[in-house]
Amino acid sequence: MRVSTKGRYGLRTLVDIALHQGKGVVTLNDIAQRQDISVKYLWQVINPLKTAGLLSVTRGARGGYALARRPEDINMLDVVSTLEGPLALVECLTDEEGCDRIDTCVARSVWCEVNRTVETTLKKITLAEVLRRYANTSEISNFVI
Numbered sequence: 001m002r003v004s005t006k007g008r009y010g011l012r013t014l015v016d017i018a019l020h021q022g023k024g025v026v027t028l029n030d031i032a033q034r035q036d037i038s039v040k041y042l043w044q045v046i047n048p049l050k051t052a053g054l055l056s057v058t059r060g061a062r063g064g065y066a067l068a069r070r071p072e073d074i075n076m077l078d079v080v081s082t083l084e085g086p087l088a089l090v091e092c093l094t095d096e097e098g099c100d101r102i103d104t105c106v107a108r109s110v111w112c113e114v115n116r117t118v119e120t121t122l123k124k125i126t127l128a129e130v131l132r133r134y135a136n137t138s139e140i141s142n143f144v145i
Helices: 005-023 028-035 039-051 076-084 106-124 127-135
Strands: 055-058 064-067
Touching (some): 005 076, 005 127, 028 064
Antiparallel strands (some): 055 064
16 A cells, blocks of 8 residues: 555645644645645545534635544545545455455455554544654744645
8 A cells, every 4th residue: 555645735735724723724735835835736635524524714814724523533544545545465355256255265264464554544643743853853833744
């Protein structure tokens, strides 16, 4: 499994919004500028996060984005699965029809265990934890994720 640019930018976007929403909603243009992400690409990240209920939107001239949940209630599995799809290290974990050895395959049981471990770890890491780690860095205005 490899997290794509979309997944990485998703986390950066959520962190950026969490850090700046205290002043009101955060605009797409401000996020794009601070994170050096094109507005066009950022739309592809923002929309699934909004649809998944991780972000809320305020429309209009003073519109923008805010977290729809508390940082403690958003975990990395939410972010990854929203932007990357279901977590599956090998195809047979999501497509049981694709393999006729599914019932007897020892390797599949190993991949299931590894997959569960990754899922468990991603669930444990919340946006609040990422923000805590960020707060421990020396330069708040130029965070890198």
